[in-house]
Amino acid sequence: MQAAVDDFGTELEIINTNRDRQGMISAAAELATRTNKPDDVIVANEIKQGRRAYKTLSEASIKIFILLNPLQDSETIGLDTNNLVGRISPDNEIAGYAQATRPAGKDSDGVQIMALLGDLVTPAAIKRTEGMERAVAEHADAAIVRAMSVNWSADKAKDRTQRFLKAGQTASTDMFFAGLNWSRPAMDAVSDGRMTMTHGGHFFAGAWSIALLNDFHTGQTAIDDQGFPMPPIHAENVDNFLERLGEGDWQRIDFQQFASENQEYDFSSDAILSASP
Structure with missing residues (x-):
């Protein structure tokens, strides 16, 4: 996410609530009462606290982007969704x-x-x-x-x-053994045979949300709900992933190429690997 922000020339503040219910609600309340409020808040709907956080932020006229866990239909009942910029979640x-x-x-x-x-x-x-x-x-x-x-x-x-x-x-x-992460330890475990496969790529959703917010602020009135795959790393492709992503040097990726004027987005693993020379 930070690498994407650097590419788009915006500012980023990260507030980690560690999947704590009260911590998430308190963070939303603190943002809503600031004198200098943020233009946008990216909310991860963890442990089903996204509705409460959204309501608090929206009432302060802050734009909200929902990350990874979209609000379910039952959670949007009674909410003013005019401040909802968009949503992105993996499959x-x-x-x-x-x-x-x-x-x-x-x-x-x-x-x-x-x-x-x-x-x-x-x-x-x-x-x-x-x-x-x-x-x-x-x-x-x-x-x-x-x-x-x-x-x-x-x-x-x-x-x-x-x-x-x-x-x-x-x-x-x-x-x-199968897992869910493209972290270096997970890639190493697949490489040496301790794991058979590991699905992932969802940590890139932070970068995708920055690209989508950029598109919103540069002319698009709304962002359609976006999804992306979580393909597996396995014995046949792990070497390629290790070579391109193993060092975790996200600055080498130009995230501006993932923006789109017509919302034709490609957040696939092939696109990620191609963007990481």
């Missing part, structure tokens, strides 16, 4: 579907799936779970034998996985 459902589909049919004894969920209420987590459930419904040999929330904690995920394996809830020694 979480297909990511969950692909992760559960990949091992299906690979074991004659059936596939047992343990699912570690970020939480149980965030739209992204719900969509990924729905994707997994759709895949299982299509494959008679697959079953979700355990699904649990780990509250986005790597330590908790590790602990729950170790307990699951020690309890002998699976007799298989042929294990498939």
